[in-house]
Structure formats: C-alpha cells, structure tokens
Amino acid sequence: MKACVLDTPCPVEQRPLQLTDVAIPSPADDELLVRVSACGVCRTDLHVVEGELPIRRSPVIPGHQVVGTVAARGQAVNEFQLGQRVGIAWLHHTDGSCRYCLGQRENLCEQAEFTGWTVNGGYAEYALAAAAFVYPIPDGFRDAQAAPLLCAGIIGYRSLRLTGLGESFGGWGGARLGIYGFGAAGHVVIQLARARGADVYVCTRDVDRHQTLAAELGAAWVGDASEPPPVKLDASIIFAPAGELVPAALGHLDKGGVLVLGGIHMSSIPSFDYSLIYGERVVRSVANNTRLDGREFLAEAARIPVRTQVQEFSLADANEALLALKHDAIRGAAVLALLC
Numbered sequence: 001m002k003a004c005v006l007d008t009p010c011p012v013e014q015r016p017l018q019l020t021d022v023a024i025p026s027p028a029d030d031e032l033l034v035r036v037s038a039c040g041v042c043r044t045d046l047h048v049v050e051g052e053l054p055i056r057r058s059p060v061i062p063g064h065q066v067v068g069t070v071a072a073r074g075q076a077v078n079e080f081q082l083g084q085r086v087g088i089a090w091l092h093h094t095d096g097s098c099r100y101c102l103g104q105r106e107n108l109c110e111q112a113e114f115t116g117w118t119v120n121g122g123y124a125e126y127a128l129a130a131a132a133f134v135y136p137i138p139d140g141f142r143d144a145q146a147a148p149l150l151c152a153g154i155i156g157y158r159s160l161r162l163t164g165l166g167e168s169f170g171g172w173g174g175a176r177l178g179i180y181g182f183g184a185a186g187h188v189v190i191q192l193a194r195a196r197g198a199d200v201y202v203c204t205r206d207v208d209r210h211q212t213l214a215a216e217l218g219a220a221w222v223g224d225a226s227e228p229p230p231v232k233l234d235a236s237i238i239f240a241p242a243g244e245l246v247p248a249a250l251g252h253l254d255k256g257g258v259l260v261l262g263g264i265h266m267s268s269i270p271s272f273d274y275s276l277i278y279g280e281r282v283v284r285s286v287a288n289n290t291r292l293d294g295r296e297f298l299a300e301a302a303r304i305p306v307r308t309q310v311q312e313f314s315l316a317d318a319n320e321a322l323l324a325l326k327h328d329a330i331r332g333a334a335v336l337a338l339l340c
C-alpha cells in the first residue's frame, strides 16, 4: 500500500513525510483493517511531524481522523460488517484497568495508545484500529466531510462540554462563548454552540479565510485577538497553540468564566497578574477524549446537522496540506482524500 511515512521529525517546510510503498498490515484478533477513503489533517499531526510531541514510534504513519470501510476483521471481532463505513480517531486503545479507565476517565489512561503517534495512522491506503475504539459513521456526511469530525469535532465537543456552559450559566440561550483560533475544531464548535442557543465571539488572526468563515457561520462578533470582544464572555476555548493568548483570553472573560485550552501542545504561557484569574475564573486543558464523547458528538453532529467545510489534498500532497495548515491557509479542515 501507499503510505506517508515520517522517519525523522523536522520542520514541515523540509517535507518530512515520504510517500512510500509498505506492506498492508494484518489485524490482530481484536482489530479491524480499514481501507482508508479520507483522513483529516490535524494540528496534532503537525506537532508529531515537526517534533513538538516526543517520538513514540519511529518510523510512523501519522493521521488520526480516518474514514474508510472495513476490509478485514480480527478473529475476535463480531460487531462490524465487511464493507461497513467506520471512523478511526485519536484514542487507539486504553488498558481498561487503570484508575482513570475504571473511573470513566479513559482519556487520561496511563497506558493509552494514540493513532498516528504511538501506532500507525491513516495517511495511508489502509490502517489498523482496535475494533472497540472504532465508530460507525452516521449517514449524511461524505467521507471527506466526516473525517474532521473524528478529532476536530470530538475534541471540540469535549472542549465545549468542559466550559460548563449550559449547566452552570443558566442554560445555553444567550450564553457567550469565545473561540480563539478558527480552524477545523472552531468551525465545528461554533455550529454546536449556535445550535444549542449560545452567542459565539471569534478571535482569529487570519482575515481572509478564518474570520470570513466565522462570520458566515453566524458569529456574533469576529475580530483579532488583540481587540477585546464587545462583551465579557462566559467561557472561551483556545484552539490556537499560542500561549500568549491565555492572558489575553482571561482578560476578556467574565467573573466565574472558564477558559478551556483545546490543544495537545501550546507555546509557553506568559506570566500574568493575579487579577486576570481572580473572580473565580478557571483555566483548564483538554486531554484526548473518551469513547462516550465520540459517540455523543457524532449523534449530535448528525442531528443538527454539522456541515464541515473541507479542503481536499491527495495523499501525495500530505506535506503541502500540513504546510497550509501551519500557515492558516485552510478554510475549515484539510483532508487527504484517497477514494472520495
């Protein structure tokens, strides 16, 4: 099969991914082999390729937003049919036995494996997945449009849940949500939040694509992170990996507000005055997701329905897709389209 293989992490400008022929892997007893039709390109892939995340497997095939069809099943797998459309996400496997897994917090599992980082992912014609961690993909989404749901969507959903909006702010109607950085996750979260009744304020530096898309998707206000939104916000999510946004976003947050950091990596957060967080403001990160997050999100995305905007690249252009992502040149989500 054709696969984009990362040998040594380096700046994506040096085109670190090599399109290579490798053997089609065979599934273990509890695994599925999936024929990949589309794989979303996530900022985490960029962190893997450029080495901001430590090397956990080398060489490795990145990609953790995989849509495809079941090509083979391990001997112990009964729940999927050959040819069924499925999705593979970031959380590849957990041990099921640690205190986090036993406490409904499998996203924090000490022994977790991650697609496209600790095991090979979906920048390839085939990918393996642990069957218990695979999602059926709801009808109504083209393969390429479904791919960004599997990380941008699921992590966005979890980030939105961790804001506490809806539960502790008097319901969703009129709740004020800020989104900093408006890439793949942001453009899904705004659709969730608006469908629930919130007003969404978007801070993003890219005017041509990100600010325009945010306005089209119904943002109450769109601006640069340097200009304060016109109202104090009840909660905000930072998707951009820029630590300097933390004090800025805290400064825009109302008393009691929650600031959620939605990325796996962020540059250093500058020190800030206590007054920015006083007033019972909260800063918290998001680490991975549970399978329940994934199932709940996909059901809600189908119900609304969420409409992802995708920019498609060929597998051979994976480096170009990552480069475009790095330079804010994607409107919505980048997707490697193999069979679309």
Ligand SMILES: [Zn+2]
Pocket: 094, 095, 096, 097, 098, 099, 100, 101, 102, 106, 108, 109, 110, 111, 112
């Ligand atoms: Zn565990």
Ligand SMILES: [Zn+2]
Pocket: 042, 043, 044, 045, 064, 090, 151, 152
């Ligand atoms: Zn991701």
